[in-house]
Amino acid sequence: xxxxxxxxxxxxxxxxxxxxxxxxxxxxxxxxxxxxxxxxxxxxxxxxxxxxxxxxxxxxxxxxxxxxxxxxxxxxxxxxxxxxxxxxxxxxxxxxxxxxxxxxxxxxxxxxxxxxxxxxxxxxxxxxxxxxxxxxxxxxxxxxxxxxxxxxxxxxxxxxxxxxxxxxxxxxxxxx
Amino acid sequence: xxxxxxxxxxxxxxxxxxxxxxxxxxxxxxxxxxxxxxxxxxxxxxxxxxxxxxxxxxxxxxxxxxxxxxxxxxxxxxxxxxxxxxxxxxxxxxxxxxxxxxxxxxxxxxxxxxxxxxxxxxxxxxxxxxxxxxxxxxxxx
Numbered sequence: 092x093x094x095x096x097x098x099x100x101x102x103x104x105x106x107x108x109x110x111x112x113x114x115x116x117x118x119x120x121x122x123x124x125x126x127x128x129x130x131x132x133x134x135x136x137x138x139x140x141x142x143x144x145x146x147x148x149x150x151x152x153x154x155x156x157x158x159x160x161x162x163x164x165x166x167x168x169x170x171x172x173x174x175x176x177x178x179x180x181x182x183x184x185x186x187x188x189x190x191x192x193x194x195x196x197x198x199x200x201x202x203x204x205x206x207x208x209x210x211x212x213x214x215x216x217x218x219x220x221x222x223x224x225x226x227x228x229x230x231x232x233x234x235x236x237x238x239x240x241x242x243x244x245x246x247x248x249x250x251x252x253x254x255x256x257x258x259x260x261x262x263x264x265x266x267x
Numbered sequence: 268x269x270x271x272x273x274x275x276x277x278x279x280x281x282x283x284x285x286x287x288x289x290x291x292x293x294x295x296x297x298x299x300x301x302x303x304x305x306x307x308x309x310x311x312x313x314x315x316x317x318x319x320x321x322x323x324x325x326x327x328x329x330x331x332x333x334x335x336x337x338x339x340x341x342x343x344x345x346x347x348x349x350x351x352x353x354x355x356x357x358x359x360x361x362x363x364x365x366x367x368x369x370x371x372x373x374x375x376x377x378x379x380x381x382x383x384x385x386x387x388x389x390x391x392x393x394x395x396x397x398x399x400x401x402x403x404x405x406x407x408x
Contacts, residue, residue, distance in 0.1 A: 165359075
């Protein structure tokens, strides 16, 4: 079993991206899934944050020859750099500008849409329940029954001092 | 309460007249509930000194800027001037432009602060050859 596992591991390593943590080896044995690149969080990382203008490391570390020569030119007077070269230098060090970081995401549309969708779904569920789950309508809701109930309450003199029957004029047979 | 603290504390704050409530001033002021209160001028000169170090290294520049941006204030032009000069010593134009973007963001809804800063920094910007984000077009999407 152990040998079979090791053979399988070496062939998988040829196909998958580099694996750093040992636990992903067992994951591969059972799941046979691709493991994504792990990030070494013990080293300085780049981040685009409004409150951290200068991240721990530049965005681009590995530079082409043209970029290297631009970096050398940066050591001289900056007024000799063209507009495009300055923008290129900026983009080497940073991924997003502040304007790009603050760009509205339009997430609110997803949120509102999601709200409407689930409210609508709930409405469908309630409608289905009304048809298939609710018991038959009680007869006490019928207008005729309600009239008989009202007459009985008046005959019983329900709350005759300040409440229900007090508002009924028994001589005239109508509400006061 | 703040005025009482100022009167009670000793050296350095004698004769200090607070004509405005410091806690609400947008530029370079801080509030403490105890201890000696650092004046705006002391705060500014401390930061100017920090960035003026001749052999400042990249980490110190980053740490200083990130800390400064973390405060609830927009830095004075003289602090930014020494920070930009530190970028020049470190041959880092990108950081200089980033600093200008950051202070514009720090001003928030107060749209008149950033033009004032640029106006005050204009001699330094032309001397060092730093373009503003607006000149480069990166302030727009």
